[in-house]
Amino acid sequence: MLALFYLFAAISVISALIVVSARKPVNSVIALVVCFLSIAGHYVLLNAQFLAMVHVIVYTGAIMVLFLFVIMLLNLNKATEPMKSLGMRVAAITGGALLFITLAAAIRQGVHIESANPFDAGVGLVRTVGHVLFTEFLLPFEVSSVLFLSAIVGVVMLAKKEKHQPEAPVEPLTEAERARRTA
Amino acid sequence: MIITTAILLLVLFVITLTVAAYSTYGERKVAAFLQDRIGPNRAGPFGILQPLADGAKMFMKEDFIPAAANKRLFILGPALAMTTALLTGVVIPWGGELTLFGETFKLQGTDPEIGVLYVFAIASIGVYGIMLGGWASNNKFALLGAVRAAAQMVSYELGLGLSIVALVMMTGTLSMGGMVDYQIEHGWNVIYQPLGFIIFLVCAFAETNRAPFDMPECETELVGGYHTEFSSMKLGFFLFAEYTNMFISSAVIATLYFGGYHVPGLDRLGLDPNLATLIGTASMFAKTFFFIFFFMWVRWSTPRFRFDQLMNLGWKRLIPLGVLNILLTGSIYYISEYLKG
Numbered sequence: 001m002l003a004l005f006y007l008f009a010a011i012s013v014i015s016a017l018i019v020v021s022a023r024k025p026v027n028s029v030i031a032l033v034v035c036f037l038s039i040a041g042h043y044v045l046l047n048a049q050f051l052a053m054v055h056v057i058v059y060t061g062a063i064m065v066l067f068l069f070v071i072m073l074l075n076l077n078k079a080t081e082p083m084k085s086l087g088m089r090v091a092a093i094t095g096g097a098l099l100f101i102t103l104a105a106a107i108r109q110g111v112h113i114e115s116a117n118p119f120d121a122g123v124g125l126v127r128t129v130g131h132v133l134f135t136e137f138l139l140p141f142e143v144s145s146v147l148f149l150s151a152i153v154g155v156v157m158l159a160k161k162e163k164h165q166p167e168a169p170v171e172p173l174t175e176a177e178r179a180r181r182t183a
Numbered sequence: 184m185i186i187t188t189a190i191l192l193l194v195l196f197v198i199t200l201t202v203a204a205y206s207t208y209g210e211r212k213v214a215a216f217l218q219d220r221i222g223p224n225r226a227g228p229f230g231i232l233q234p235l236a237d238g239a240k241m242f243m244k245e246d247f248i249p250a251a252a253n254k255r256l257f258i259l260g261p262a263l264a265m266t267t268a269l270l271t272g273v274v275i276p277w278g279g280e281l282t283l284f285g286e287t288f289k290l291q292g293t294d295p296e297i298g299v300l301y302v303f304a305i306a307s308i309g310v311y312g313i314m315l316g317g318w319a320s321n322n323k324f325a326l327l328g329a330v331r332a333a334a335q336m337v338s339y340e341l342g343l344g345l346s347i348v349a350l351v352m353m354t355g356t357l358s359m360g361g362m363v364d365y366q367i368e369h370g371w372n373v374i375y376q377p378l379g380f381i382i383f384l385v386c387a388f389a390e391t392n393r394a395p396f397d398m399p400e401c402e403t404e405l406v407g408g409y410h411t412e413f414s415s416m417k418l419g420f421f422l423f424a425e426y427t428n429m430f431i432s433s434a435v436i437a438t439l440y441f442g443g444y445h446v447p448g449l450d451r452l453g454l455d456p457n458l459a460t461l462i463g464t465a466s467m468f469a470k471t472f473f474f475i476f477f478f479m480w481v482r483w484s485t486p487r488f489r490f491d492q493l494m495n496l497g498w499k500r501l502i503p504l505g506v507l508n509i510l511l512t513g514s515i516y517y518i519s520e521y522l523k524g
Contacts, residue, residue: 026253026256026318030256030315033308033311049295049296049297050296050297050300052297053297053300053301053303053304054300056304056307056308057300057303057304057307060304060307060308061304061306061307061308061310061340062307062337062340065307065310065311065314065333065336065337066333066337068311068314068315068318068333069314069330069333069334072314072318072326072329072330073330125296126296126297126357
């Protein structure tokens, strides 16, 4: 089991590095798909089968397909990618370094932390997740559904925005025009 | 335990490939029958060796990769299509329990608690092979085919998911084995979920890219669609993946809605358990083959949709119908529980 964990961990880290370092956007997307699949593998190792499958369905099967869709249609490549300004790059490096320090500190502290509850193998099963969602976390669960509803309404608004112009009546072609077109 | 599962999976692998190969023969024979022709009859008696001849032809042909193609993704595309097509068969219960040499084992690769979701997850990543293959060809027809495939599969997954939700509400399980057990006890799901079954069937046609929804490889508009640039066994893999998907979808339909390996009244005959299991497995395959035939029957008797019609059907008809089906299932369940007291 531990060997599997290290395998998945290695795949996750390497593919995540490829996501940010790949030159072609398509390779980034594929690496991200691999990363998501390996994370689903981690969930399975924790016996969170439901979460693993939903993760694959939602992230790998829907969101990443749309990512790939956009990249294919726009045919993105390095030449069309806008270069970030110097200020943006400095800000990004500073932000990343700060996050790294925070994480490093947290992990250094975390080595000695004992888990509050013993690991429960049944925690990720559908029955358990469903029960907790509809009792303890009912309000957040329902509120998040309102969030989705607002997203759906927004999409419908965007789609409806462009009103079709009434088509101009088609006038019969003159004899000269018809001759010109068939020529 | 691991060895028996490995043997079972190997047998399943061989059966899946054989069925997929002979589906191509079946398709041509069905097409010939519907068009009042004879069909393949040269290779062996009744043309029964035709799939072998086709396979040999595929292997012998020149394997050509276009100069402007993205070579790695061009190879990855058909490989992914074939892999994802073969993954689903693991969770399908092909039969009951078989006792051999004093050991009892189930004719199912594995029965995870979330088997139905697993089928759904594999279906949702199945589109990558077509998308990557189509895009890597660097051909506008292939790209259009790939984009169509992606849009179509993402859209019809919703309808598929909604029809499964109603089914899960009723049976109270997400495991494929559990689905069959429920149907053995209560009768086949198709009786209680006729609307859900129709939605599922239509979505299965769209998910497997079969006619009348085979827009990704629509010859009249897109030459060959996503596999325009593919030749030799890479093309063979794409075609093979389609037939494998058809076989697996038929098996899933049989399992979810037609009782899987359940034969009504078989348990009353008092047969030897092993014999009963084998008859059950035979019935599972008979149901599956019927749906494969149904796929072909529809292909050769209905014209292709237009792409906007396909999208309208998916988003404006099937999804509302799916929601209605969930509401109906919930209300009927609640009322029947209320009447029972």
